[in-house]
Amino acid sequence: MHFKMKWLRKCSILGILLFIAAGVFAPYQSSAATQSEEIIITKWEVLWETSANEWEEIATGNQPWQAINFEQGLPPIPEGTHSAWYRIDLPETPWGQPSLNINKLHGYDVEVVSSEGRTLYHSIRTYGLDQYRLLIPVPFQEGAQSLYIHIKTPSDRIGIQSNMVLGDYQSLFPKHVWGGLTDLLLISFLISVAIIMLICSIFLRRNHFSSMLTLAILILSFGVLILGYSESITMILPGYQTALDTAFGIALIIIMLTLSLYFEKLVGAGPWGIIRRYRYFLIIYSILFGAYQLSGELVSNEFISLYIFSLNIYGLFLVIQLVLLLVISIAYSTKKNSDAISFIIGYAIFSLPLAGELIWFIIKRGQYDLIYWKWGILGFVLVMILMLGRKMKNTNRMIG
Numbered sequence: 001m002h003f004k005m006k007w008l009r010k011c012s013i014l015g016i017l018l019f020i021a022a023g024v025f026a027p028y029q030s031s032a033a034t035q036s037e038e039i040i041i042t043k044w045e046v047l048w049e050t051s052a053n054e055w056e057e058i059a060t061g062n063q064p065w066q067a068i069n070f071e072q073g074l075p076p077i078p079e080g081t082h083s084a085w086y087r088i089d090l091p092e093t094p095w096g097q098p099s100l101n102i103n104k105l106h107g108y109d110v111e112v113v114s115s116e117g118r119t120l121y122h123s124i125r126t127y128g129l130d131q132y133r134l135l136i137p138v139p140f141q142e143g144a145q146s147l148y149i150h151i152k153t154p155s156d157r158i159g160i161q162s163n164m165v166l167g168d169y170q171s172l173f174p175k176h177v178w179g180g181l182t183d184l185l186l187i188s189f190l191i192s193v194a195i196i197m198l199i200c201s202i203f204l205r206r207n208h209f210s211s212m213l214t215l216a217i218l219i220l221s222f223g224v225l226i227l228g229y230s231e232s233i234t235m236i237l238p239g240y241q242t243a244l245d246t247a248f249g250i251a252l253i254i255i256m257l258t259l260s261l262y263f264e265k266l267v268g269a270g271p272w273g274i275i276r277r278y279r280y281f282l283i284i285y286s287i288l289f290g291a292y293q294l295s296g297e298l299v300s301n302e303f304i305s306l307y308i309f310s311l312n313i314y315g316l317f318l319v320i321q322l323v324l325l326l327v328i329s330i331a332y333s334t335k336k337n338s339d340a341i342s343f344i345i346g347y348a349i350f351s352l353p354l355a356g357e358l359i360w361f362i363i364k365r366g367q368y369d370l371i372y373w374k375w376g377i378l379g380f381v382l383v384m385i386l387m388l389g390r391k392m393k394n395t396n397r398m399i400g
Contacts, residue, residue, distance in 0.1 A: 038167035039091065041100075042070040044160065047085040048078050052152060055113055058085055070163045077158060086149040086160060090138065098138045099169040100147065101176060104162040105132040107151035114139050115146045125245075130157055131231050135176045137169055183230040186374055190223030190381065208392050211265045215388055218258040222377050224251035253286045256318055263325055266339045266387055270328040278324060282317065289314060322351065339387055346383030350376040 045065040047058070065087060068075060090100070108130055112121040121136055130153060138147065151158055165172065197216035201209050227233055228248025260279040269276045326347055332340030353372040 037171070038165050039093075041088065041090075041164040041166055044068050044089070044164075045087040046075075046159065047087070048081050049083040049085065050081070052083045052150075053085065055117055055148070055150075058148065059117060074159070074161070077156070081158065082154060083150070083152040084158060086151070088147045088149070088164065090145050090147060090166060092143050093138075093140075093166065095168040096140060097169040098140060098166060099172050100134075100136045100138055101165040101167070101172050102132070102134040102136070102160060102162065103164075105134060105149075105151070105160050106130050106155075106157040107132065107153045107159070108155075109150075109152040110134075111150045112136050113148040113150065115148075120147075130155060133176070133180070133231050135169075135172060138166075180230065180233075183226065183233070183374070186378065187223050187227050187230065187233070190219055190226070190377075193381070193385075194220035194223060204392075211262070211388055211391070214258050214262045214265065215384055217254065218262055218384070219381050221251040221254040221258065222381065224248070225255060226374055226377070227251075249290075252314065252318070253290070256282050256321060257286065260321060260325070262384070263328075263343065266391060267329065267332055267337065267343055270324070271331075275324065275328065278321060282321070285317065322347070326351075339391070342383055342387045342390075346380045346387075349379035349383065352376070 045067055047063050047065050063085075066075065088100070090098075109124045110122070110132055111119060112134070114120055116139075118139070120139075121134065123132070136147070139145075149160070194216045197212055197219065201212035201216060204212055224247050228244045228251060233244065257279060260275050260282070264275055264279075326344070329340045329344045329347065333344055350373075353376040354370075357370045357373055
């Protein structure tokens with residue numbers, strides 16, 4: 001089994017190196033494609049709405065469209081605006097299947113309509129991921145045409161946030177896929193490592209089985225969490241938003257519970273068993289939270305919906321748990337507990353990028369998407385694997 005753990009660590013390090021290499025070279029690979037035949041669109045129009053208008057009203061009415069020039073900066077969003085129409089004027093194209101690539105668009109309900117009123121794309125999301133990367137096939141016609149995008153959202157983030165590229169579908173599609181390659185590699189790596197660990201745990205002694213199983217479930221949950229948050233996966237599986245939403249919520253719950261359990265097994269439960277007691281509290285809250293989410297359609301109490309069983313409150317409990325783990329790790333590390341020191345290192349790798357991005361998210365007033373926290377998860381997972389391997393090695397040495 002020592003050989004298996006050594007092999008697992010080597011595979012993990014190799015996978016991380018391959019992931020880093022792909023993350024570094026993917027942008028260059030994407031930009032290496034020829035762009036001479038592509039048309040960069042930096043100007044469009046917006047119609048802010050106080051109440052949502054149907055396509056027929058937009059097509060026939062004389063609306064006060066506001067011109068936007070992306071190179072000069074995006075205009076401020078009127079306060080209280082939660083829906084808007086965008087009109088994009090497209091020039092005549094020589095391609096048999098022209099397509100429009102939008103790298104960044106914020107919204108929950110997004111509908112793309114042709115100049116004839118035909119719906120080209122429609123997606124409704126009911127969870128926190130409000131960023132879209134779209135590759136929209138444009139109907140071929142002689143002469144110029146216009147494309148309309150209707151966006152609705154309950155949040156303060158709305159609209160097209162990048163310039164657009166008009167080109168041939170066959171040329172744009174590979175680059176569109178490359179844009180989400182990093183997420184796909186990271187998800188595949190985490191899930192693969194978790195599956196390998198689950199298989200290895202079957203052959204372990206009883207005293208190591210639970211630790212290996214707990215860590216495998218934690219790593220698998222991290223993979224599912226990124227899966228549910230990744231816009232690239234939503235792009236590939238556009239009809240599974242609800243399933244991804246459910247998977248994201250379940251993974252978040254499992255991470256909260258297994259992280260504290262794994263900490264208990266490797267470091268300790270803390271003074272007065274505070275980590276264990278907090279985990280029991282989270283189990284009770286998670287059951288109530290899950291029951292409420294399943295019966296949400298039957299509950300009409302808005303106060304409870306906003307302040308007790310919301311993802312914001314759940315996220316707050318997660319932050320409290322991470323703070324507890326950090327404080328107790330520091331306390332144990334002063335006693336020269338090597339596991340506590342290793343956990344602090346892994347925690348720092350995970351938390352510092354996340355904290356920095358959250359601060360920048362607040363400074364930018366929501367006009368920023370979290371990116372680097374995924375790299376923190378990768379480093380944290382590697383440290384946890386090394387901690388488990390070292391503990392198993394020491395235990396086997398003592399037995400031997």
